[in-house]
Amino acid sequence: DAATVAQGEEEKRKTADQAVQEANKVVTDLTAKAKVAAEEKKKADAELTKTTNEAKAADANVKKLAAPAQKAVDEKNSADRTAKAAKRTIERATASVKKATDAIPGLDATVKQKEQQHKDKTTTSETAKKAATDGEKPWRMVAFSPDGSTFAVGGDDQKVHIFDGETGRAIDVLEGHAGPLSVAAFLPDNALLTASTDKAAIIWNVEMQWKLVQRIGDGVKSDIFEDRVVSMHFSSDGKQLVTGGGEPSRSGEIKIWNVADGKLVQALKEPHSDTVFSVEFSRDGQYIASSGADRFVKVFQVADGKFVRAFEGHTHHVLGVSWSADGRTLASSGADKVVKIWDFRTGDQQRTISGFGKEVTGIKFVGDSVNVVASSGDKNVHMKKTDNGGNVRTFSGSGDYVYSVSCTADGKIIVAGGQDSVVRIWSDDGKVVVSFAPPEPEKKEEATSGGSE
Incomplete structure (x- = not known):
């Protein structure tokens, strides 16, 4: 009947209204959630922007600091190499000092030896001078060679002394007379004639003569020298x-x-x-x-x-x-x-x-x-x-x-x-x-x- 139909329709309307209300509620809830999500997204975007900017700033700082850092690293490496080189130099210098120190006793000994030799020579020289002074005897004759390159003197010491005519350097001493010399003369061939109170005259060959004293090797045997x-x-x-x-x-x-x-x-x-x-x-x-x-x-x-x-x-x-x-x-x-x-x-x-x-x-x-x-x-x-x-x-x-x-x-x-x-x-x-x-x-x-x- 109509009343039953109307009642059914009313039930359906109520059901539909309730469904609408529930749907509206869902929409409202979703809208609220969307709004919250939008707020959260906005915050996240802001945080992302901030983080991105900070990352960019950090990258810029890294790039800015990279060159000085690399320079510092290079300088450190260079300093390390310099330090190692200095260490090697010190080691070599220490070794050289040790060698020099080890050599000093030998050198000091050499110096002392030379000083002693000098002292000995000085003593010998003084002794010789004293002996020469004590034994001085007069020279009674002198003669020059024809070219003036040498001259001879002699006297009571019974010896003929030959000297260089230009420098005065002693060249030779000739012995043979038994008495003081009284006369000397060079002959044309440069020989020297001397006469003495021993009633003797001597002709001397005063020319410089070179004689072979020693020979090492004969230029043939290879066992003496390897080569030149x-x-x-x-x-x-x-x-x-x-x-x-x-x-x-x-x-x-x-x-x-x-x-x-x-x-x-x-x-x-x-x-x-x-x-x-x-x-x-x-x-x-x-x-x-x-x-x-x-x-x-x-x-x-x-x-x-x-x-x-x-x-x-x-x-x-x-x-x-x-x-x-x-x-x-x-x-x-x-x-x-x-x-x-x-x-x-x-x-x-x-x-x-x-x-x-x-x-x-x-x-x-x-x-x-x-x-x-x-x-x-x-x-x-x-x-x-x-x-x-x-x-x-x-x-x-x-x-x-x-x-x-x-x-x-x-x-x-x-x-x-x-x-x-x-x-x-x-x-x-x-x-x-x-x-x-x-x-x-x-x-x-x-x-x-x-x-x-």
């Missing part, structure tokens, strides 16, 4: 001779000989890897310095041939080496056109002296001074100061390459020779004393043809 002998030097007491040479590009050779009998004292074992160009005894006779084509300067003990120290620095063949008077300094000359000065005690290079036009072929300390004379292929001999490298003077006059140089023990006379075959002698002030040129070759007489036309 290009350098040699006598010990200060004249009892030993050291020779240097060797086979080019294969071996260096150093041998020590007894002068009296020519016998081999010892041969140093493999002293250099190439030819030895120069050898020299130290003044005290304890060491030998050598230099060679292997670009090294080396020092060995004379007593046992033991290697002492090597000095490296030349860039070409080392052609010469020399000891200072006190044995504490070495000077070397080379084909690299320089002179190098070394501290023997530590092995350190003190300085390099340049200014040479060509190879520096030889070198020698001048007496007890700090000066050296050096021969060079630039046709000159140069005197240099080893303490500051300064030039003292140049000895000129050579016509070609100068190969070698030396000087007297007191450093007053300098002698050099070279390619022009002339030996030149200078005084230490640079003045030429004398020059010895080679003899002129004998002229062959032209053959004349005989017969008649």
Whole structure:
């Protein structure tokens, strides 16, 4: 019926209203949740923006700090390397100090030995002077040679004394008379005639004579020397001779000989890897310095041939080496056109002296001074100061390459020779004393043809 239908419709309407209300409620809840979510999203977006900005700022700071940080790291690494190098330098310096310290007793002993030798020589000299004063006897005759190069004097000591006419240096003493000398005269052939109260007259041959005293090797046997002998030097007491040479590009050779009998004292074992160009005894006779084509300067003990120290620095063949008077300094000359000065005690290079036009072929300390004379292929001999490298003077006059140089023990006379075959002698002030040129070759007489036309 209608009432039932109406009632059903009312139930449906109520149900629909309730559903709408529930739907509205759901929508309201969802809207509220959406609003909350939107607020949360807004906060999250703000937080994200803030975090992003902070991240960007952090990245900027990282980039800004990266360069200084890397620089700091590099500086730290560099400092570490410097520290390690300094440590190695300190270790080497400590070793050098130890070597130098170890060497001091030997050097002190050498100094004391030299002082004692000087004292002994002074005592001997004073004794000799006293004996000479006590035994002075008058000279009663004098005679000059025809060329004035020498003169002879004699008197109550019954001896004939020969002197150099230019320098006054004693040359020889002739003994044979049994009484005081009264007359002396040079003959035309330069012989000297003397007469004495012993009723005797003597004719003397006063010409300087050179005699072969000793020969080492005969130029044939290969067991004496390996190859050429290009350098040699006598010990200060004249009892030993050291020779240097060797086979080019294969071996260096150093041998020590007894002068009296020519016998081999010892041969140093493999002293250099190439030819030895120069050898020299130290003044005290304890060491030998050598230099060679292997670009090294080396020092060995004379007593046992033991290697002492090597000095490296030349860039070409080392052609010469020399000891200072006190044995504490070495000077070397080379084909690299320089002179190098070394501290023997530590092995350190003190300085390099340049200014040479060509190879520096030889070198020698001048007496007890700090000066050296050096021969060079630039046709000159140069005197240099080893303490500051300064030039003292140049000895000129050579016509070609100068190969070698030396000087007297007191450093007053300098002698050099070279390619022009002339030996030149200078005084230490640079003045030429004398020059010895080679003899002129004998002229062959032209053959004349005989017969008649």
